[in-house]
Amino acid sequence: xxxxxxxxxxxxxxxxxxxxxxFPHEAATxxxxxxxxxxxxxxxxxxxxxISAYLAFSRFKFVAGGFEIVWIGLGNFRKLLTGSQSRRxxxxxxPMPWWGWALLAAFVGGMVFDWIRALRRSAGRVSxxxxxxxxxxxxxxxxxxxxxxxxxxxTLQPGGFPGTVVVTLVFxxxxxxxxxxxxxxxxxxxxxxxxxxxxxRTVFLIxxxxxxxxxxxVFRMISDTGKGPLEPLWALIFGRGEFTWVQSxxxxxxxxxxxxxxxxxxxxxxxxxxxxEGVPDSLLEAAKVDGAGVWEQFRKITFPLIxxxxxxxxxIRFIEAFKxxxxxxxxxxxxxxxxxxSLALQAxxxxxxxxxxxxxxxxxxxxxxxxxxxxxxxxxxxxRALAQIG
Amino acid sequence: xxxxATRPTSTGRRVERQRGVAELSRRSKIGLYxxxxxxxLVVVLPLYWIMTTSLKSPxxxxxxxxxxxxxxxxxxxxxxxxxxxTEGGQTRRAFVNTVVVGLGAAVxxxxxxxxxxxxxxxxxxxxxxxxxxxxxxxxxxAIVFIAFGLPWQLAGVLGMGIFAMSVATWARRFEFRLSNxxxxxxxxxxxxxxxxxxxxxxxxxxxxxxxLDTQIALIIAYVGANVPIAIWLLRDFFATIPLDLEESAAMxxxxxxxxxxxxxxxxxxxxxxxxxxxxxxxxxxxxxxxTVLASAHAQTMPLMIVAQNATRGPQWWNMSxxxxxxxTPVVVIAFFLERYIERGMLIGAIKH
Numbered sequence: 001x002x003x004x005x006x007x008x009x010x011x012x013x014x015x016x017x018x019x020x021x022x023f024p025h026e027a028a029t030x031x032x033x034x035x036x037x038x039x040x041x042x043x044x045x046x047x048x049x050x051i052s053a054y055l056a057f058s059r060f061k062f063v064a065g066g067f068e069i070v071w072i073g074l075g076n077f078r079k080l081l082t083g084s085q086s087r088r089x090x091x092x093x094x095p096m097p098w099w100g101w102a103l104l105a106a107f108v109g110g111m112v113f114d115w116i117r118a119l120r121r122s123a124g125r126v127s128x129x130x131x132x133x134x135x136x137x138x139x140x141x142x143x144x145x146x147x148x149x150x151x152x153x154x155t156l157q158p159g160g161f162p163g164t165v166v167v168t169l170v171f172x173x174x175x176x177x178x179x180x181x182x183x184x185x186x187x188x189x190x191x192x193x194x195x196x197x198x199x200x201r202t203v204f205l206i207x208x209x210x211x212x213x214x215x216x217x218v219f220r221m222i223s224d225t226g227k228g229p230l231e232p233l234w235a236l237i238f239g240r241g242e243f244t245w246v247q248s249x250x251x252x253x254x255x256x257x258x259x260x261x262x263x264x265x266x267x268x269x270x271x272x273x274x275x276x277e278g279v280p281d282s283l284l285e286a287a288k289v290d291g292a293g294v295w296e297q298f299r300k301i302t303f304p305l306i307x308x309x310x311x312x313x314x315x316i317r318f319i320e321a322f323k324x325x326x327x328x329x330x331x332x333x334x335x336x337x338x339x340x341x342s343l344a345l346q347a348x349x350x351x352x353x354x355x356x357x358x359x360x361x362x363x364x365x366x367x368x369x370x371x372x373x374x375x376x377x378x379x380x381x382x383x384r385a386l387a388q389i390g
Numbered sequence: 391x392x393x394x395a396t397r398p399t400s401t402g403r404r405v406e407r408q409r410g411v412a413e414l415s416r417r418s419k420i421g422l423y424x425x426x427x428x429x430x431l432v433v434v435l436p437l438y439w440i441m442t443t444s445l446k447s448p449x450x451x452x453x454x455x456x457x458x459x460x461x462x463x464x465x466x467x468x469x470x471x472x473x474x475x476t477e478g479g480q481t482r483r484a485f486v487n488t489v490v491v492g493l494g495a496a497v498x499x500x501x502x503x504x505x506x507x508x509x510x511x512x513x514x515x516x517x518x519x520x521x522x523x524x525x526x527x528x529x530x531x532a533i534v535f536i537a538f539g540l541p542w543q544l545a546g547v548l549g550m551g552i553f554a555m556s557v558a559t560w561a562r563r564f565e566f567r568l569s570n571x572x573x574x575x576x577x578x579x580x581x582x583x584x585x586x587x588x589x590x591x592x593x594x595x596x597x598x599x600x601x602l603d604t605q606i607a608l609i610i611a612y613v614g615a616n617v618p619i620a621i622w623l624l625r626d627f628f629a630t631i632p633l634d635l636e637e638s639a640a641m642x643x644x645x646x647x648x649x650x651x652x653x654x655x656x657x658x659x660x661x662x663x664x665x666x667x668x669x670x671x672x673x674x675x676x677x678x679x680x681t682v683l684a685s686a687h688a689q690t691m692p693l694m695i696v697a698q699n700a701t702r703g704p705q706w707w708n709m710s711x712x713x714x715x716x717x718t719p720v721v722v723i724a725f726f727l728e729r730y731i732e733r734g735m736l737i738g739a740i741k742h
Contacts, residue, residue, distance in 0.1 A: 034509040036506070037505070037506035037617050038573075040613060041580050041614065041617060042525070044610070044614025044615070045615075046580075051594075052591065185425065189426055190426065194423070204429065205728060207433055211717065212677065213692045222436060229455050316619075343584075359586065367583065370582045374579075
């Protein structure tokens with residue numbers, strides 16, 4: 001609990017009344033300290049983003065002696081959602097199975113329940129405007145969430161076919177889930193009193209330092225069922241020459257998730273290790289005296305204490321994982337067909353095909369998707385933290 | 391006596407914390423070792439495969455898996471000769487580019503990020519939202535002027551003029567101001583951008599400045615792309631440094647620069663090193679932005695690796711050599727800085 005205390009203190013000192021101007025008459029320092037970062041970000045992110053926004057609503061084409069950018073309104077987005085690109089972008093949907101409806105109903109029901117509870121709780125405590133905001137945020141989340149859920153269920157059904165949106169989501173959610181799970185298990189194991197801890201820690205760090213392109217080529221060699229090092233294993237499981245990972249849609253996706261997990265588990269591991277080691281021994285000891293088993297100690301003490309770090313880690317990995325491109329590009333080229341094409345990779349392919357407008361539109365779709373998941377994670381995380389304090 | 395007895399107190403440079411209240415039972419020890427050894431194998435197998443592949447001839451690679459040099463295949467140094475001898479010039483250039491761009495961008499990113507995060511955690515900023523909007527409107531206007539064919543110098547001046555006029559007129563009326571938290575959130579959120587969304591404007595930008603295919607262009611682009619994450623990590627490191635130390639220094643008449651040099655920077659070293667290493671991993675290995683902004687002169691190692699997948703199919707042996715050459719320095723740096731990461735990154739993550 002001391003941790004949550006610290007967090008609140010930190011918060012109040014940053015935004016509260018404690019004045020941290022120790023050195024008066026230094027308006028100049030104030031400016032030059034922050035402006036390099038702000039200027040760089042405005043120049044290299046904000047303006048390019050504005051240009052991309054313009055491109056997303058236009059068509060780019062070469063004409064005699066140069067190029068031409070024609071404003072076409074929502075044309076690029078229409079093409080992605082309902083036009084010629086929709087099969088690639090959204091995929092092909094199979095009919096919704098009964099359990100899909102059940103899942104969807106459960107999701108919407110849960111959101112409505114949460115909404116009613118939030119309104120009840122805030123009744124009389126916050127302004128009408130704040131209540132409208134609470135409702136609007138939940139409404140948008142429910143709609144986007146339900147649409148994405150339906151899309152995922154219907155395109156992953158037999159007879160359906162996932163587009164780049166769903167493929168990216170599968171990479172991100174499944175990949176980050178395993179990275180966290182493995183990273184946490186390894187961190188818990190490596191924090192025990194064992195010999196050779198330092199060796200494991202150092203070795204576990206290495207995959208993160210290999211260039212993603214290199215890692216992708218290495219995994220292309222390893223997943224090769226004919227010449228790769230695991231050839232005897234594949235021959236045993238699938239029969240000699242019967243199967244290649246990259247020719248089966250799910251095989252290729254799994255290969256990419258494995259490579260991504262290999263590369264990024266170290267990131268989770270190293271920070272979770274520090275977090276696990278930061279849990280005070282006295283708390284664990286007290287729990288043990290109370291008769292708590294190993295699992296109880298973890299669930300009641302360790303996990304709640306490392307939850308804030310975990311959420312930040314997952315958020316960072318989510319943001320990075322949504323941009324996944326090197327691995328599918330090198331490992332499978334997005335194939336077979338478009339089975340492993342991520343949104344970023346689709347944007348690059350469009351870019352290479354000089355369809356700059358389409359590429360910008362896909363980038364914006366990716367941006368919206370990432371922002372949506374980022375905001376949901378941040379909100380859930382903040383609520384968890386508040387629940388811990390209260 | 392249990393853990394409290396075995397844990398060294400404040401003596402020793404590196405306090406090895408021991409977890410686990412009681413001695414582990416034999417069975418759970420075996421289980422834990424099994425898990426750790428299993429993951430070590432998972433980590434090492436791909437690395438081992440690169441190393442052996444770098445010693446194979448094309449026939450040995452294509453004939454099927456051969457595992458142990460001297461036992462089931464005869465190693466040769468052909469690929470190494472290719473990378474360091476025949477193509478030595480190209481490898482050297484790509485390697486130097488990677489070192490200059492990777493290290494340069496990482497150092498600059500940490501520098502810029504540290505300044506900004508120091509400001510955001512120690513000073514108060516209250517910019518008017520309207521001024522920020524005015525600045526972006528001015529910049530957007532300049533972009534539109536350029537799109538309509540005005541030379542960029544003139545468009546820039548016009549854009550600045552629009553900005554100055556807006557600030558002097560309508561922007562004054564809106565009192566709404568941003569806080570430090572708003573600025574941090576805005577800076578950090580830039581990390582969400584997929585690089586492909588900004589790469590074309592960057593291409594045009596550097597083309598206008600005649601900086602395409604130079605190390606400087608790559609460095610600038612990488613600093614811009616990584617500053618948000620540096621601020622994300624460093625802001626929280628600075629927040630963990632107690633304010634009292636600076637207060638007492640200020641009372642004794644130290645200037646801000648002295649306080650920075652004598653108090654803040656020494657205390658922030660773990661965070662700075664951890665952030666540096668983290669950013670270095672990104673800048674050293676970056677591929678997508680490099681493909682667009684660099685072709686021949688500024689070619690970095692990842693580009694050279696991908697170039698080995700040319701018309702004759704992937705040249706695995708050559709790639710393996712290049713991957714080994716480019717990864718070794720980072721692994722070595724990571725090995726020496728590892729102790730800082732463990733301590734350093736935690737604070738950054740926990741405080742957010």
